[in-house]
Amino acid sequence: MDAPTVKPARVSGVKDLLPAEAILQRDLFAKVAAVYESFGFVPIDTPCLERWSVLTGDEPDFDKSIFRTKVVRGAEDRALTDAELSGDDTALRFDLTVPLARVVSAYPELPRPFKRYQTGKVFRGEPPQAGRYREFTQFDFDIIGSSSVLADVEVIQVMYAVLTTLEFERFTIRFNSRRVLNGFAAVIGCENKANEFFRILDKVDKIGPDKVCEKLAREPDNEYDEGALALKGPQLAQVLEFLKQSTGSTDETFDYLSDLRERMPGNRNLELGVSELQTIVECLRLLEIPESFWAADLSVARGLGYYNGPVFEAHLDDMPKLGSVFGGGRFDGLTNRFIPNSNISGTGASLGIERIITGLQKLQMVELNSTVAHVLVTVFSAELETASLVLSQQLRSMGLNTELYMGEDSSLKGQFAYARKSGVPFVVFLGPDEVTNQTVQLKDMRSRQQETLTALACGEKIRQNL
């Protein structure tokens, strides 16, 4: 009763991590968590499955593509019926921020400010493309319940500390304020279509300022085409000037902003936003974070609808096409969908694990290694199998990661070929002579030197040479 053959294929737009990359990810998680904890962030964990209503906020203009889920029993590969789907309100989270807002709303006993970090898979229903996955890993940190700009400053501090800890030498953390953008949208006369305006501005990195203006100038195709902003020449000139600040110095940007404020007195958003940016810059200077690592950049918009204060992103300077490795911002009021008028503040950022792993590999900053074993204990024969078993446990109890050979090719040649393939640095050999003499043969796979030792001396020797 053999089953039919199935292709061992992945779903499109997802990634497998084989040992070398998974070891890298394991180290990465530990280092990043240590940085987050050094600022007092504590972990939480939430399910991948969330209620549809929680994820969408039951907002009629929710327009993400997300994965709905439905329990199906048995083998039939078939479509779900309407009756089956109705009442099953589950879907896969698309980020870790909405689940955080749910947790903060559901557990009033949590302290406030609540500083949490979380890592996990998130799921997006977009068509897969290079560097964009449908399932990927985020590693977020957020501060809930602080409206202080100090919290936004800390988000930048943490991003800087993480990227420095990972030994990136050239990266830029760019930040802006949604309030500045809102203020500017009012200058342009787009305040009623601000989200669409930001979505287009956000593309400047990919398509350049001219194409951005083209998109902003687009006329409606028909009377229902609400996405068209139809900006005209003078407005577009202002947009170009605004985006140009992206290439200037921080001081030039503030000069420009102060001009803009003079031209638009009473634009409260602009006023608040500029003051936010000024405080952030002052604090970063006070903290002596070198200016080569950060920039106030008015072109930073971040696509997500829920940001409403400072927004942040970080790029690796040597990999401009990778996209941002960190992205985040302030999302005050995200709990309002659960608790009306709760107006709880939140700010934070998300690290993209896949992109960081790609960055570390492409920049050749890490040596890939597919083994964690320090030593392989070979098996001479079926009779001496148990001697090797006991020896391997002895070496393990000395703190060495010890692998006992148990492959199908029992020849010594086959065992050494396995050792070379796996990359284990030491191999121990135990034949009848060694068993009689209570010794072992130790081979250093790098120097190719071999020597006869007691088991204890062998363990010591390996430990000293790791």
Next chain:
Amino acid sequence: MDAPTVKPARVSGVKDLLPAEAILQRDLFAKVAAVYESFGFVPIDTPCLERWSVLTGDEPDFDKSIFRTKVVRGAEDRALTDAELSGDDTALRFDLTVPLARVVSAYPELPRPFKRYQTGKVFRGEPPQAGRYREFTQFDFDIIGSSSVLADVEVIQVMYAVLTTLEFERFTIRFNSRRVLNGFAAVIGCENKANEFFRILDKVDKIGPDKVCEKLAREPDNEYDEGALALKGPQLAQVLEFLKQSTGSTDETFDYLSDLRERMPGNRNLELGVSELQTIVECLRLLEIPESFWAADLSVARGLGYYNGPVFEAHLDDMPKLGSVFGGGRFDGLTNRFIPNSNISGTGASLGIERIITGLQKLQMVELNSTVAHVLVTVFSAELETASLVLSQQLRSMGLNTELYMGEDSSLKGQFAYARKSGVPFVVFLGPDEVTNQTVQLKDMRSRQQETLTALACGEKIRQNL
């Protein structure tokens, strides 16, 4: 444009880990991974989303309830149409073993034996009940490409090492062989309905031997009722005798098995199975794993269809109702659904993280702690905010997990209340006098002692008293 209010509720049958439990889980992952690595297991990571055909093996008698997924764009909470579902072949994995079989089949470059560990969420569509989740975390280790019983012995060694490392003092690892069970099914005359026979046997822990016999005796309801085994008196007597071995000593079990073999000469399954169990027992004795921690137990069947050699499970003796914390077995040939006749061997086990966390808590083996910060730096006033910001970065650079207060209640009372609630052991205070004198006030929250120190001495003092 406020969105409608949504209940901040979880999906049924899933779990949130708030900081105290998430910190526990973080420590648990690190300890378990270290044990797995001490045997040379390396990590991999695979997506939660898998192809439906990969998960079911396109087997017509696949009968699990699993979560199918389907991308839906936008806000409309509606059923999926047939057209939408067709061609979208994705679902959520129900274990980490089938994805492992896919990985081994898809990447022939992996070494063989391939010893991998993996942790991640798995999803079951069963109705939720106490202690059984629809989304939960497994932490698996498996050896692929070894048919040696040494590999099965190692599975038990690892289970023992993990539970000992977690400081459980009373647990039992029970093992059996599916070959013994297959041989016994032939003795009873059930070899054609072996899976149903094992499924019922496996319930003995929950319902006792008498109820097991009742279920085995059930007559078919109609001619299509293939689940009914309709065992008679003499067969049931043999089953009772077989299950009774569960309470005897290992040597008594082997005496019984040797009787059974004499009664059934030529029962190859029984022969092979008994020999497997004997080798395992010999090795465990050689490794000096105390016999109080393990037992060859003929009542262990494990429900999963794909096991075909030794099977394992571990229980905490002090929490009999918790269910098994480890479960596993040998699953030779699981890759055959992807590569016909590849017959690759596999054996391993899976640790249930939620159950271990429950066990550690219920047995009061861990102190729950909701903070990772060593010290909280308070903020005296808006003017002195930046002095506290710089001090906190200074303490952090000394290796202390340092939290800068940034809550809405800026009174000193409010800040100390926050410190007490979060459980941070030290609080640093920095007012105008301290700034003038270049000192800080350090308060030990446990002893309630307070003293004036330089920032450097303060950091040292905290470090010495953690």
